[in-house]
Amino acid sequence: MILDHARSCGASAAQAAVSHNVGLAVTVRRGEVETLEYERDQQMGLVAYFGQSKGAASTTDFSPEALRQTAEAACRIARYTEPDPYAGLPDPDEQARDWPDLQLDHPWDCPAGRGIDLAREVETAGFAVDPRVDNSEGASVSTRRAMSVLGDTHGFMGGYRSTRHSISCALVARGDGGMQRDYAYGTSRDPSRLPAGEAIGREAAERALRRLGARKLGTRQCPVLFVPEMARSLIGNFTRAISGGAQYRKSSFLLDAAGREVFPRWMRIFEEPLLPGALGSAPFDGEGVRTRPRDLVTAGVLQDYILDSYAARRLGLRTTGNAGGARNVSVQPHPGEKGLQALLSDMGTGLLVTEMIGQGVNLVTGDYSRGAAGFWVENGEIAYPVEEITIAGNLRDVFRGIAAVGNDVDIRGNIRTGSILVEAMTVAGD
Amino acid sequence: MIDSLARETLLEPGGITDDGLASVLGATFGRGTDGGDCYFQFISQEGWSLEDGLVKSASFNIERGVGIRVISGEQTGFAYSDEISLPAMLEAGRTARSIASAGQTGSIPVRPGAARDTALYLPDDPLGSLDEARKIELLKHMDAVARAADPRVTQVICSLAGVREVVLVLTADGEMVTDVRPLVRMNVQVLVEQGGRRESGSSGGGGRSGYAFFTDDDRAGAYAREAVRQALVNLEAVDAPAGTMKVVLGPGWPGVLLHEAIGHGLEGDFNRKGTSAFAGRIGERVAAPGISIVDDGTMPGRRGSLNVDDEGTVTQQTTLIEDGYLRGYMQDRLNARLSGTRSTGNGRRESYAHLPMPRMTNTYMLPGAAGPGEILASVDRGLYAVNFGGGQVDITSGKFVFSASEAYLIENGRVTRPVKGATLIGNGPDVLTRVSMIGNDLELDTGVGTCGKEGQGVPVGVGQPTLRIDGMTVGGTQAA
Numbered sequence: 001m002i003l004d005h006a007r008s009c010g011a012s013a014a015q016a017a018v019s020h021n022v023g024l025a026v027t028v029r030r031g032e033v034e035t036l037e038y039e040r041d042q043q044m045g046l047v048a049y050f051g052q053s054k055g056a057a058s059t060t061d062f063s064p065e066a067l068r069q070t071a072e073a074a075c076r077i078a079r080y081t082e083p084d085p086y087a088g089l090p091d092p093d094e095q096a097r098d099w100p101d102l103q104l105d106h107p108w109d110c111p112a113g114r115g116i117d118l119a120r121e122v123e124t125a126g127f128a129v130d131p132r133v134d135n136s137e138g139a140s141v142s143t144r145r146a147m148s149v150l151g152d153t154h155g156f157m158g159g160y161r162s163t164r165h166s167i168s169c170a171l172v173a174r175g176d177g178g179m180q181r182d183y184a185y186g187t188s189r190d191p192s193r194l195p196a197g198e199a200i201g202r203e204a205a206e207r208a209l210r211r212l213g214a215r216k217l218g219t220r221q222c223p224v225l226f227v228p229e230m231a232r233s234l235i236g237n238f239t240r241a242i243s244g245g246a247q248y249r250k251s252s253f254l255l256d257a258a259g260r261e262v263f264p265r266w267m268r269i270f271e272e273p274l275l276p277g278a279l280g281s282a283p284f285d286g287e288g289v290r291t292r293p294r295d296l297v298t299a300g301v302l303q304d305y306i307l308d309s310y311a312a313r314r315l316g317l318r319t320t321g322n323a324g325g326a327r328n329v330s331v332q333p334h335p336g337e338k339g340l341q342a343l344l345s346d347m348g349t350g351l352l353v354t355e356m357i358g359q360g361v362n363l364v365t366g367d368y369s370r371g372a373a374g375f376w377v378e379n380g381e382i383a384y385p386v387e388e389i390t391i392a393g394n395l396r397d398v399f400r401g402i403a404a405v406g407n408d409v410d411i412r413g414n415i416r417t418g419s420i421l422v423e424a425m426t427v428a429g430d
Numbered sequence: 431m432i433d434s435l436a437r438e439t440l441l442e443p444g445g446i447t448d449d450g451l452a453s454v455l456g457a458t459f460g461r462g463t464d465g466g467d468c469y470f471q472f473i474s475q476e477g478w479s480l481e482d483g484l485v486k487s488a489s490f491n492i493e494r495g496v497g498i499r500v501i502s503g504e505q506t507g508f509a510y511s512d513e514i515s516l517p518a519m520l521e522a523g524r525t526a527r528s529i530a531s532a533g534q535t536g537s538i539p540v541r542p543g544a545a546r547d548t549a550l551y552l553p554d555d556p557l558g559s560l561d562e563a564r565k566i567e568l569l570k571h572m573d574a575v576a577r578a579a580d581p582r583v584t585q586v587i588c589s590l591a592g593v594r595e596v597v598l599v600l601t602a603d604g605e606m607v608t609d610v611r612p613l614v615r616m617n618v619q620v621l622v623e624q625g626g627r628r629e630s631g632s633s634g635g636g637g638r639s640g641y642a643f644f645t646d647d648d649r650a651g652a653y654a655r656e657a658v659r660q661a662l663v664n665l666e667a668v669d670a671p672a673g674t675m676k677v678v679l680g681p682g683w684p685g686v687l688l689h690e691a692i693g694h695g696l697e698g699d700f701n702r703k704g705t706s707a708f709a710g711r712i713g714e715r716v717a718a719p720g721i722s723i724v725d726d727g728t729m730p731g732r733r734g735s736l737n738v739d740d741e742g743t744v745t746q747q748t749t750l751i752e753d754g755y756l757r758g759y760m761q762d763r764l765n766a767r768l769s770g771t772r773s774t775g776n777g778r779r780e781s782y783a784h785l786p787m788p789r790m791t792n793t794y795m796l797p798g799a800a801g802p803g804e805i806l807a808s809v810d811r812g813l814y815a816v817n818f819g820g821g822q823v824d825i826t827s828g829k830f831v832f833s834a835s836e837a838y839l840i841e842n843g844r845v846t847r848p849v850k851g852a853t854l855i856g857n858g859p860d861v862l863t864r865v866s867m868i869g870n871d872l873e874l875d876t877g878v879g880t881c882g883k884e885g886q887g888v889p890v891g892v893g894q895p896t897l898r899i900d901g902m903t904v905g906g907t908q909a910a
Contacts, residue, residue, distance in 0.1 A: 029504075032503075032504060032505065033505045034504060034505060034506065035506045035507075036506070036529050037509070037785065038509040038510075038522075038525050039510075039783070040511065041512070042512060054487055055487075055488060055489075055490075056487065056488070056489035056490070057489060057490040058489070058490075058492070059491070059492045060492070060494060060495065061492060061493075061512065069492075070492065073490040076562075077488045077490060080485070080562045080563070081486055081488055082484040082485055082566075084484065084486040084487075135703065135704055135705055137703070172704075178707065178828075179705070179826045179827065180826060180827055181705060181825070181826035214827070216903075219672050219673040219909060249481075250584065250585060251585070251621055251630065355824075357822040357830075357831050358820070358821060358822045358831035358832065358833055358853050359819050359820050359822075360831070360833040360852075360853040360905070362630075364621065364628055364629060364630045365628070369670070369833065369905040369906065370853055370905070371822070371830075371853055371855045371905070387827060388856070388857060388903065389855065390831070390853050390855050390905025391905070392670075392672065392853075392905050392906060426908075426909075428672035428674075428904060428905045430903075
């Protein structure tokens with residue numbers, strides 16, 4: 001209907017996306033309910049093309065009047081924007097015609113009362129770990145179900161439902177050197193795959209406790225081992241640098257790097273958008289283009305960029321089905337059988353990074369400088385917690401200096417990697 | 431006038447009368463509840479962007495809805511609806527009050543709440559303050575100025591954005607407060623290239639006004655020149671030093687230091703819960719003598735300013751630190767009540783679909799006596815940082831970072847070579863005790879800040895004079 005509105009306003013082509021989300025989130029703090037939030041969101045977004053000119057509009061109001069006004073707004077804007085030879089809907093041949101059920105929809109029958117009970121269990125288990133865990137930012141349980149539908153005037157029409165459920169807990173431990181906070185969480189599309197609540201509470205407590213007594217380090221060069229949650233952000237910088245926008249704007253330190261060696265020869269990074277039940281999976285991208293498994297990096301060499309149809313046209317390439325970004329980017333563990341403990345032994349003496357704060361990444365130059373906290377490691381054993389330090393280098397060198405990828409793969413996000421050991425970075429402290 | 435505009439936008443389309451609201455309040459906020467509110471909001475916003483010299487894309491968005499929050503003791507129940515009607519409100523209210531075992535009170539009459547005497551901004555719609563052709567002209571002007579500034583400029587991306595927000599807050603006891611908030615912003619990012627090396631620079635600004643803000647004094651052109659200047663400086667930058675050293679921070683946007691190091695730690699929620707490194711420290715020395723820091727939501731036209739906050743409280747100037755001593759926290763109504771104090775007008779929320787919490791408005795340090803030249807001349811070796819990207823803080827440990835995007839070495843009292851961007855890290859509760867000189871050149875930022883907390887973004891301002899800090903860790907790559 002909304003596409004018809006756009007047509008009747010004179011649009012030569014149009015694309016509409018509708019989303020609807022329903023959710024519940026409860027937070028319990030120190031045993032008492034702190035917040036109980038019911039979520040219910042909807043949005044319709046329309047992109048209208050007048051030849052090569054483009055306008056976009058969106059609304060959360062689904063009344064016929066508002067939908068009509070939104071279509072008019074998109075068309076009005078398209079009359080003012082200037083023609084862009086690369087603009088337009090994707091090639092219909094690239095679009096998905098049918099798609100598998102990716103098992104993304106697993107509703108959780110979790111009424112508020114049950115969520116509150118579960119959140120209480122999580123927090124209670126955390127407090128029980130040690131009397132020094134004496135404060136809390138709360139334990140939360142949330143469940144969300146989304147429906148998204150995409151259609152365009154080429155005749156593409158597709159939609160699917162998906163769910164996401166999470167349990168999290170943030171606890172504060174108090175010791176000689178002051179207070180430390182840390183958290184733990186589990187998230188999954190399928191509630192039966194969530195970790196036990198007590199385990200999350202205990203993990204949050206243990207993580208806060210192990211940070212007590214943290215000190216600074218002297219400034220030095222040393223090996224750095226990133227736990228999987230932090231390694232994820234390193235790989236995230238890689239995917240941003242090879243995204244179509246960064247390439248055609250020439251604002252990437254990996255400009256025109258396809259075919260070049262970016263990582264060590266043994267390294268493989270691949271995209272698995274059709275992985276059943278995974279958090280990053282989708283049967284088609286934000287333009288209805290088929291998503292496909294593929295290698296981003298083979299034997300250390302960058303294979304291809306992350307492209308939607310606009311970026312592809314600008315670069316004279318074909319879309320890779322990545323409107324909306326890369327999906328389930330996976331880093332192959334290497335040498336394969338090593339977990340965090342084995343990588344600590346391999347590192348010998350160096351820094352284990354468990355938290356990073358701040359931005360500090362310049363994607364144009366690859367210059368990297370971020371706040372960090374973690375542990376100083378001596379002879380493969382954790383010696384003491386450290387904080388108020390930075391780690392710095394250039395991402396080109398960091399990527400080439402990766403010595404190993406652990407098999408402790410964290411699948412709680414769109415980037416799936418184990419721990420990553422980097423040969424050397426600059427640590428700044430005292 | 432604002433009241434009638436808000437009623438016209440938010441209540442009349444759904445045929446909602448004061449009697450209807452009174453019955454919703456009665457059904458939602460009965461005995462057993464400790465307050466709460468209905469927050470009605472209409473947001474219309476647009477964004478125009480220029481790339482490759484062409485304005486190729488633009489967008490327009492509308493959001494409308496009402497959020498209902500019921501408070502009982504320390505508990506909050508919350509539900510919202512993107513349909514503004516009495517049945518939808520009753521339903522959301524029933525859901526939100528499920529936390530309280532409360533009785534109903536027939537009806538709670540609606541009455542006007544306290545309002546600000548003189549508005550800080552006009553209720554005009556910024557989106558209509560310039561016609562479409564002139565918006566495009568403004569972007570093209572910015573692009574042309576940037577490209578004309580230097581032949582090494584290879585890429586210019588400009589954006590123009592405007593938001594109009596109509597807000598109506600109805601408190602549990604029937605007080606109605608309204609606000610109409612304009613907000614505009616322009617940004618420019620340039621890429622320069624020389625001998626195969628590429629660097630970027632960016633600039634921008636805005637405030638609570640119409641688009642004329644950018645044509646007055648040709649601010650749009652000034653942002654473009656500033657972005658090019660920064661990018662060219664970065665072309666010459668050498669690796670930044672690593673280690674602890676004296677740092678001189680320039681005036682204005684480097685005030686993001688205060689926002690991260692001190693500001694978040696002084697928000698009422700973290701202090702009531704005892705999770706802030708500043709909890710329980712009112713009256714203690716947390717900064718060097720001479721340092722005074724305020725949060726001020728009452729600055730006319732500024733990005734972080736509000737006539738009333740999102741709980742309907744008139745905003746104010748709140749002293750956080752006075753002559754080095756911690757004086758106060760920033761409060762919303764819930765945390766103020768639970769802490770036995772009053773709201774400071776810092777209750778803010780991203781939208782009707784989010785819960786309010788204590789947030790900063792415009793946070794800045796008052797000026798001292800030293801001239802900026804005198805401060806630089808006093809440092810034998812250190813870092814002079816004048817522009818920053820964002821920052822972040824761990825409230826509990828107090829550790830914070832902010833990342834420099836334009837910095838120079840200071841050698842023998844003179845500013846010498848530019849160095850690459852680096853993250854600076856410090857400890858909030860003691861970094862300000864190491865301030866040894868305070869400049870007389872207080873500046874506020876140009877109006878670009880957005881603060882994120884628990885996933886909610888709100889516009890804020892920061893400011894400070896030139897400051898000398900004797901010992902901060904600089905996260906470069908060159909051993910100092």
